[in-house]
Amino acid sequence: MLAILCATPEETTALCLVLDADAQPEPHGPTKVWRGRFAGEEIVLAQAGIGKVNAAAAATLLLSAFGARGLIFAGVAGGLNPAFPVGSVLLGERLAVHDYGIVTAGRFTPTAYGIIPVGAPELAAAEPVAAEVRAVLVRLAERVAPRLPAPPHLGAIVTADYFLNCAETRDELHARLGADAIDMESGAVAVVARAWGAPLYVIRTLSDLAGGDSHLTYDQMVAAAARNSALCVQSLLELLRR
Numbered sequence: 001m002l003a004i005l006c007a008t009p010e011e012t013t014a015l016c017l018v019l020d021a022d023a024q025p026e027p028h029g030p031t032k033v034w035r036g037r038f039a040g041e042e043i044v045l046a047q048a049g050i051g052k053v054n055a056a057a058a059a060t061l062l063l064s065a066f067g068a069r070g071l072i073f074a075g076v077a078g079g080l081n082p083a084f085p086v087g088s089v090l091l092g093e094r095l096a097v098h099d100y101g102i103v104t105a106g107r108f109t110p111t112a113y114g115i116i117p118v119g120a121p122e123l124a125a126a127e128p129v130a131a132e133v134r135a136v137l138v139r140l141a142e143r144v145a146p147r148l149p150a151p152p153h154l155g156a157i158v159t160a161d162y163f164l165n166c167a168e169t170r171d172e173l174h175a176r177l178g179a180d181a182i183d184m185e186s187g188a189v190a191v192v193a194r195a196w197g198a199p200l201y202v203i204r205t206l207s208d209l210a211g212g213d214s215h216l217t218y219d220q221m222v223a224a225a226a227r228n229s230a231l232c233v234q235s236l237l238e239l240l241r242r
Contacts, residue, residue, distance in 0.1 A: 002240065003068035004045045004233060005058055006226075007185055011075040012047045014226035018234040021045055031058040033066070038237050044068065048185065052097065052161050055185035059192040071193050072236060074203040074229040077157060077183040078164050078210030080174040086209060089144070089152040089228055090181050091137040092202030094126035097187035098177060099160035113191055125178055126156040127190075133199050136239060140201075144235050148228060155180030157204060159187030164210040182210055203232045 004019075006012050012032075021036035025047070031054070032047040044066050048058035055073075062068040079086065101110040102117035111120040112127075128134070134154070141152045158179040164170060173179045186202045193200035205225035 001042050001044065001066070001068055002070050002072060002237065003062040003066060004043065004072045004074060005048050005055065005062070005185075005189065006045070006073070006075045007048055007050050007055070008075065008226075009047065010223055011226045011229065012045070014223075014230035015045055015074065015233060018230050019043060019045060028061055028065070029057065030054055031061055033061070039241060041241070043237075051184050052159065052188035056188040056192050059189045063192070063196045063198060068198065070199045070201070070240070071189060072201045072203065072233060073186055073189050074233045075183075075185075075205070076207035076225040076229065077181040077186075077204035078170075078208055079181055079206040080158075080170050080210060081155065081180040082174075082209065084153055084155070084180060084206060085150055086206050087225065087228065088150045088206050089148055089232055090157065090204045090206060091141060091152060091154045091232075092129065092157045092186055092204065093134050093137060093154040094128050094156035094178075095187050095190040095200075095202060096123065096126035096156075096158050096177070097160070097191065098123060098158040098173070098179075099162070113187070123177065126158055129190075130199065133201060136236070137201065139239055140232065140236050143239065144232050147231060152232070153180070157181045157183060157186050157202060159183055159185060166210075170210045181206060201236060203229050203236065205229045
């Protein structure tokens with residue numbers, strides 16, 4: 001069984017439209033879980049809530065209590081790459097948590113997640129997903145391209161527990177880590193999925209260009225971006241059934 005995660009009610013609503021989900025969710029602590037079916041197969045959808053802790057808790061719940069064999073995280077993200085316009089779909093071929101590390105001499109140095117940061121090398125790039133996952137994402141991009149307003153891209157997504165509304169930080173993350181988008185969940189779910197040996201497919205639609213005008217564009221774009229992500233989830237489920 002595959003399990004789908006999202007963070008916000010807007011994303012959940014868009015996903016429920018493509019799944020034959022129960023009318024009411026099951027509450028599991030901070031996580032709401034809908035049981036449903038897709039093309040006759042059982043599936044679950046979880047609204048995790050925003051942030052790394054909520055996302056990791058939801059992922060662990062789906063893998064342990066629901067027996068999910070793979071995870072899909074879908075929703076919206078802030079853009080870091082100026083070449084990708086708002087509304088573009090970004091498929092995560094590289095993922096990382098970038099707010100974990102060490103502070104010395106008044107400077108924060110990010111490192112790979114979960115290791116002792118003292119003496120660890122500075123995080124220089126997000127970690128590539130498994131080759132099998134990337135191959136599926138390539139096929140997904142080809143499949144959905146004709147149905148989206150802008151071409152989808154494979155790219156790097158970095159995760160942190162803050163909403164980025166700073167053009168200077170946006171440009172620095174793009175330059176230093178080669179990151180194309182930032183969110184608050186995907187990297188944490190990747191850590192959990194890796195520990196369980198489960199594949200993770202991350203689908204993010206860029207709701208804004210994370211910078212000085214983020215607060216102006218997010219509310220306007222989030223509903224349409226969530227619909228784009230839901231369309232991609234439906235196509236991904238069709239691919240994974242074959």
